Amino acid sequence: MPENDTLDKNFSPRAVEARLYDLWETSGAFAAAPESDKRPFTIMIPPPNVTGSLHMGHALTFTLQDVLIRWKRMQGFDALWQPGTDHAGIATQMVVERLLAAEGTSRKELGREKFLERVWQWKAASGGEITRQLRRLGASLDWQRERFTLDEGLSAAVRRVFVRLYREKLIYRDYRLVNWDPKLQTAISDLEVESREVKGHLWYIRYPIDGEEGWSITVATTRPETMLGDVAVAVHPEDPRYRGLIGRYAKLPFVNRMIPVIADEYSNPEKGTGAVKITPAHDFNDWNVAQRHPTLPVVPSVIDREGRITLAEIHLDLLRQDDADFLRSLEGVDRFAARALIVERLKDIDLLEKIEPHTHQVPHGDRSGVVIEPLRMVQWFADASVLAQAAINAVESGKTRFVPEQWQNTFFAWMREIEPWCISRQLWWGHRIPAWYGPEGEVFVAENAEEAQRLAREQLGRDVELRQDEDVLDTWFSSALWPFSTLGWPEETKELKRYYPTDVLVTGFDIIFFWVARMMMMGHHFMGDVPFRDVYIHGLVRDERGQKMSKSKGNVIDPLALIDEFGADALRFTICAAAGPGRDIKLGRSRVESQRSFVTKLWNAARFCEMNGIAPVADFDPAQVRHRLSRWILDAADGAIAEATKALEAYRFDEYAQVCYRFLWNTYCDWYLEFIKPTLIGTEHYETTFQPEFRAVAAHVFGIILRLLHPVMPFVTETLWHHFGFGAEGSLIRAPWPTVSGQERSESHSDVERAIALISEIRATRAVLNVPPSRQIPLLYQSNVPLFEAWNSEIRRLGRVSHIDLIEGAPPAGCVQIVIDNGATKAFLQLADVIDLDTERARLRKKRDEANAEFERHFRKLENPDFAKRAPPEIIEETRAKMSAASAEKEAIAEALARIGG
Incomplete structure (x- = not known):
């Protein structure tokens, strides 16, 4: 631990976030290594619109991706998280046109060339805002590889794909009905119709x-x-x-x-x-x-x-x-x-x-908000039904896997009925369609004007003046190429060979058809393989009541404001803890504030360790520990490592967060540190010989906790890692993911678990019976003498027990029974002089009746067909949650009554 440097009373995210992020980025901690002999792991960012600013949907998607990429780096993979932004044809053109209108002019007055110059100027000045905001979230993207869908390299890929598909007769011009937006004056796809x-x-x-x-x-x-x-x-x-x-x-x-x-x-x-x-x-x-x-x-x-x-x-x-x-x-x-x-x-x-x-x-x-008009006109189309077949086969065969699995049914339902894809847009900002027209309307599709001129000369026998198509391609056409165009295709780059196919795509269900399906079509057609092995689909972020966020409702939550108030770690952990499979995420300020307490718990645990001389010990060997508590916490750490790893492998971000939460808060802080506290401060002299071991073990396990939590809470963990001397500043991101020791679980594990169960039952009984915290209560027992003798001091201190006595025969009147080990161990709290059991029974029965009434009220409401039909989904979900809460209260009261024979 650095000398003369103690932890502040509170963790200040603002003091460390920007500095640590800059340190990681400038030191190359985010960078992939194509020359490495490590196994590659690749995630492609869903490129946010260049016009965008960070919203809660972004915060969800990018937090989950960052958890995966940081975890894989720590596991020793050569991890590439490919960054970039989308040119967002309609959205960007609308932004710049509004600016021009404010200046009293328009794109038509400027002309195409001047207008495009203005868009590029806007992009240079304002188009990087969301990438700066992603840094504030802690997203560890390989920024040196950042791409833009109108980069020259990506534009070349777009032209190559268009020409090939046209020559394969999978792109064609046709006179068909399309969705026409009268305000934006362009065709739009079915997926852009609301x-x-x-x-x-x-x-x-x-x-x-x-x-x-x-x-x-x-x-x-x-x-x-x-x-x-x-x-x-x-x-x-x-x-x-x-x-x-x-x-x-x-x-x-x-x-x-x-x-x-x-x-x-x-x-x-x-x-x-x-x-x-x-x-x-x-x-x-x-x-x-x-x-x-x-x-x-x-x-x-x-x-x-x-x-x-x-x-x-x-x-x-x-x-x-x-x-x-x-x-x-x-x-x-x-x-x-x-x-x-x-x-x-x-x-x-x-x-x-x-x-x-x-x-x-x-x-x-x-985007425009106006009623769409179906109109007949000549547009460019892609034969999506042919392109879709390979993507369908990939999912049917398991080459691409949807997680959760039910989303594949949504994918199949749409892909098997897919319509021709209208790919032309009547805009100026975007990839201009690489088609040129001759004097009689002849069409020459080529990657550049020179090639088009050559084709015209071959067909017509003379040089003619050609006119390029005025339209641009649908934005999703270029983003469909993202998994391979960003890696250098059509060139055979080392990155393309190494990082394609990618490993997992993390995205919301709302763009399965916009982006996921189109990437699968193009990836298989041009690369001969699927673009990703897994597609993890998360839900939408809703407010705390389950309502969809919208400006009109006034319930939009700004993730940057939450980061300002509570720190990025708190927001990230809140998102991760709520990201269960197949369900939307309820999120609000109060939830992030609540989860900040977990960041605080970690910080306070670190301060306790610091104040009690706990620091890493060089060459510490877990196999050499002797005390039962040491063996128990090391066993528990192995369990947490295994569970956290398994959860991340299954994309169970919520379970990963819960494992980390339980292990730090309950196992490490509430039990281990509490058990060893008297020894550390020297109040139990017979244990002082174990002070060095306890300190070494506590430091070792704390290091494991920091590594387990780093993917989701990178800033506070990196700060503590360096402070305690586990490594240089900024080095936790490169530290190895903890692995299970492989040692067999010790017999002492069960012994400690029984003591914890007993103390927990004592505490629970006191809580449900409203025993004042300051009141010390006698404890009697009839069996398992070794347990009560070995843990006498801990039971008295942590259970607030005045004394412990072995009895024979029936316990005295006014005792409440405590049972653990399926009845093998029984104890009795003497409460006759502490509470009036008859009064307590009456109080609990009244509460039970109230909980029953609450449960029945919500149950009847949910069973009512009119309510189920008319109530908004968020109200139904809220009612179901209230019914569940009432049910849980009923069970808790029933358990409390059973304890006192009620």
């Missing part, structure tokens, strides 16, 4: 049957504005109401176009009228109906890219004058304003049967 519940209406519209005066078919629709593009009315083939109409024609109001009544199972007889309008140009389900009925057209489109009515594909000159005039009045009108005008017109001509309130799901852009 369904929101909206309180709207169902409009019931009559379509007159051709040739049948007064006869009509009524359709129910949530979108009257698209009726101008209807091409059919669909009814269920087995719906008896409409069998006579199948094959007939209905007149489309205003347009007066005859559209067929068709039979298709898409129509649900239980919804609306059972008859639905089919508008293939503005609805994906309707598009699919049209594909099943080849005689149906997929035109016209009646809404443009601005979300306004367009009549370009309607022949107004063939309509009656009043209809044509009405439609002309709709030209260029916003779709929702046009909805109101169309409804009023339907009322005027008596074709609106009724209007009903209707709550339904409406697709919105997840």
Whole structure:
């Protein structure tokens, strides 16, 4: 231990976090070693958006990854945690466009080249904020290898992949329906569409049957504005109401176009009228109906890219004058304003049967927040169904494993029904599509303009002017290549050979389809192997009541504020302790504050050791210890090492945290240090000969505790490691992970455990019977004489027992029985003169009745179908937790009554 340097009363995270992190980073402690003969272990960071700032979702994901990577380094692996950020096409373009708007200009006024210059300037000035924040969390990424998805190396990989897939006919241009965002003016993928519940209406519209005066078919629709593009009315083939109409024609109001009544199972007889309008140009389900009925057209489109009515594909000159005039009045009108005008017109001509309130799901852009409009247009697509097959096979065969396993079912459900992936975006910031067009629309796909020119010359026989595609690729296209593009692909680098495939991907279930599946598709196709062996899926971070965090609810928690207040170690341990498999994580300020007490417990244990001369002993040999307490704590340390290692191997971060918590707080502090305290301070002279051994053992085990806790609490453990002289400052990160000694468990282990069980039972009895802590109580016993004689001093001191006597026959009246060892050891606390047992029984029975009533109230609520159906998930979870708490209280009271014969 350093001389003249004692621990402060309290641990101050602010005093050490930045300094220690800088020391680790500058000393190369985070760096992988490709030339090493160590076994590699690789984790790829889910690259956060360059626009991002650290939120609780990041804190969860990166804490768990850091726990794994620090653990593997300590196990002797050559660990690579690959850092980097994503260019985040839409998000970044939105940020810079807002800045330009504040300056009174726009990207269109600047032009593409100048706009991109401004984005790169913004990225250089502000784009590194989240990487600085990750350092505050303690994330030990190999920063010297940091990548950006628009780096030239990664851009080259993107171009290579696009060209190869195009030549393999797995990328193509097509005229299809896509999700169009009228605000951002770009196509977006299904995964960027967010369904929101909206309180709207169902409009019931009559379509007159051709040739049948007064006869009509009524359709129910949530979108009257698209009726101008209807091409059919669909009814269920087995719906008896409409069998006579199948094959007939209905007149489309205003347009007066005859559209067929068709039979298709898409129509649900239980919804609306059972008859639905089919508008293939503005609805994906309707598009699919049209594909099943080849005689149906997929035109016209009646809404443009601005979300306004367009009549370009309607022949107004063939309509009656009043209809044509009405439609002309709709030209260029916003779709929702046009909805109101169309409804009023339907009322005027008596074709609106009724209007009903209707709550339904409406697709919105997840970034723009506006209602998405399905539109037909030419876009670039990837044949995801072909690419998905190898990924499906990998999971089916076990080459890639989902943890928890149930997430593979979610993966299969989506992958087996996957649609073509629209990969083009009408943006300027991103990877520009490497396709050039000739004078007659010829397409030349190449990795650069020179190669495109060569292809054009070969095909056309002359040099022509080429124009590059204006669009960029979906951000997820480049991030799908992350596991191998960051390692140097398409070059055959030593890093690529060594670190691919990676070992584990840690991520949330919300991007299984965005990112996980796409990496699996691309990884297998271009590398011939899966990109990762394990996929650990964690839940979402919610607030303490289980509600999803959102700005509108005002329950968003800033992890940086928690770090400022409680330190990174406390936040990390809170996250780890809550990260159970398959469940969301409830987290709030109070939980982090509570777990800070664990950091404090470690610090206080260190101060106790320091004040009692406990320090590492050179050449200490655990096999040479003689005292039963020494052998017991070493056995217990072996158990903690084995359990912690097993938990991390199984990605049971919560169990790892619990093992560390129990071993430090209960085993080491509450029992071992308490047992040896009198010997250390010299109050029990017959034990003084064991002072050196106790100090050596306590220091050795404390070193094990610091190593076990380092992956989750790196700052406080590194501080104490150096302070106690276990190693140089900043060296714990490189210290070996503790291993089990391999020695057989000693007989003294059971002996100590029995003493602990007995003292624990004495304490529990005193607690449930409200015995004042200061009151010393006599203890009587009938069996197991060696136990009571060997541990007489400890039982009296730690159990607050006045004296211990052996008795024969029945105990005196007013005794409470204590039993351990399945009844083999019995003892009796004499409480007749301390508490009124009759009064205590009455008090406990009253509490039992209250707990029963509380349990029944919550049980009945959960059993109520209306409650289960209507209550928000967080309220149901809260009710279930209250019922569980009431059940636990019932059991505790029943146990207390049993102790006093109640």
